Amino acid sequence: MSIGNLPEDGNSPEDDRPSIGRALQQARISAGLTVDEVSSSTRVRTPIVRGIEQDDFSRCGGDVYARGHIRVLARAVGLDPESLIAQFDAEHGGRPAPTAPAPLFEAERIRPEPRRPNWTAAMVAAIVAVVGFVGFTLVRGGDGDGDGSSVAEDTASPKPSASAPTNTAAPSKPATPHKPDPSDSAIAGVPADKVTVKLTAEGGQSWISAQDHNGRLIEEGVLREGDSKTFSDSRRIDLVLGNAGAIKLFVNGKEVKNVGTSGAVQRLSYTKGDPEAG
Numbered sequence: 001m002s003i004g005n006l007p008e009d010g011n012s013p014e015d016d017r018p019s020i021g022r023a024l025q026q027a028r029i030s031a032g033l034t035v036d037e038v039s040s041s042t043r044v045r046t047p048i049v050r051g052i053e054q055d056d057f058s059r060c061g062g063d064v065y066a067r068g069h070i071r072v073l074a075r076a077v078g079l080d081p082e083s084l085i086a087q088f089d090a091e092h093g094g095r096p097a098p099t100a101p102a103p104l105f106e107a108e109r110i111r112p113e114p115r116r117p118n119w120t121a122a123m124v125a126a127i128v129a130v131v132g133f134v135g136f137t138l139v140r141g142g143d144g145d146g147d148g149s150s151v152a153e154d155t156a157s158p159k160p161s162a163s164a165p166t167n168t169a170a171p172s173k174p175a176t177p178h179k180p181d182p183s184d185s186a187i188a189g190v191p192a193d194k195v196t197v198k199l200t201a202e203g204g205q206s207w208i209s210a211q212d213h214n215g216r217l218i219e220e221g222v223l224r225e226g227d228s229k230t231f232s233d234s235r236r237i238d239l240v241l242g243n244a245g246a247i248k249l250f251v252n253g254k255e256v257k258n259v260g261t262s263g264a265v266q267r268l269s270y271t272k273g274d275p276e277a278g
Contacts, residue, residue, distance in 0.1 A: 020070060020084050020091075021055035027077035028053075041265055042072045043209045043220060043240060049073065063092055068221070075207055075242065195272045197237050198250040200228040203262065207242030223247075239268040251275030 018026065028038055035053075039046045051059045052069060060066035067085050074081035199208060201223045210218040213235040223229060225246070231237055241247050244260025251270045260266040 017087075019055050020087055021053040023079065023084065024070075024073050024077060025053040027074075027079050031077050033077065038073065038076050041240065041267075042076050043211070043217065044069055044072060063088075071222075072207065072220075191232075193272070194232050194234055195237050195270055196230065196232045196252055197239065197270060198228060198230045199223060199239075199241075200248040200250075201225045201246050202248045203246035204243060206244070206246045208247075209240040211238045212236070236269060236271045239266075239270075241266045241268070 017023075028035070035046055035049050038044075039049050042049075048059045048069060051057070052066075052073065057063075057066040060069055067088060070084050070088055071081040074084050197210070202225070205222055205224045207221070208223045208229065209220045210229075210231045212218055212233040215238075218231050218233075218237075219229060241260065242265055243262065244264045244266040245262030247259050249256040249259045252273065252275055254275050256275050259268075
């Protein structure tokens with residue numbers, strides 16, 4: 001009597017599937033691509049591509065980078081990246097659990113110490129007040145023996161002269177600086193000493209890669225529909241678009257028409273100035 005539909009050797013169908021590296025290698029060969037061509041289109045270095053096809057992920061620099069390389073290579077050779085990443089997670093202990101955020105603590109408020117009364121300053125102020133009062137009394141008593149009219153004359157406040165000129169001129173207002181008219185050119189809105197590239201996924205998602213003039217990787221990954229990315233460099237930016245027809249491209253503030261068709265891989269380079277000359 002047989003139980004279930006398992007094969008006679010007891011292996012499950014998942015045990016018969018090829019390894020991740022073997023699946024990527026077979027798909028590449030079936031697509032008629034070489035390792036160098038896959039490396040050029042994905043910007044993944046040739047030794048890393050060869051290592052992954054041999055199921056050696058030590059050159060990737062960690063599981064996070066390994067998942068990214070598997071995703072990029074799978075799309076380049078026409079495979080479903082999610083199934084390969086699920087297989088990688090199953091073989092390498094699964095995805096790491098997200099780290100819980102650290103609790104926030106309210107900073108302890110520093111209470112100011114109560115100020116003590118300054119008795120010395122109070123005593124000095126009292127002495128000064130007493131001395132001033134005594135001096136004022138003595139001076140006033142001496143002035144009472146003389147002619148009171150002279151005191152009234154000396155203390156009377158002088159009246160302003162009627163002939164004094166009155167300045168009635170209103171203060172002049174500073175001239176309002178002239179604001180320059182806004183430029184109609186979109187190129188005037190970006191720095192002239194740099195090359196600026198903006199990518200927007202409008203017709204679907206696309207895999208993108210951007211490098212600066214030194215060949216240093218600025219960005220690599222999937223640009224989802226509706227998202228935008230902006231890159232800037234002092235001399236040149238090199239782009240690789242995995243689905244060029246889905247990308248709306250602006251270079252130095254000017255839209256580039258006809259970037260490519262849907263599903264087409266485009267490699268583009270742009271420098272400062274008009275993108276038509278890039």
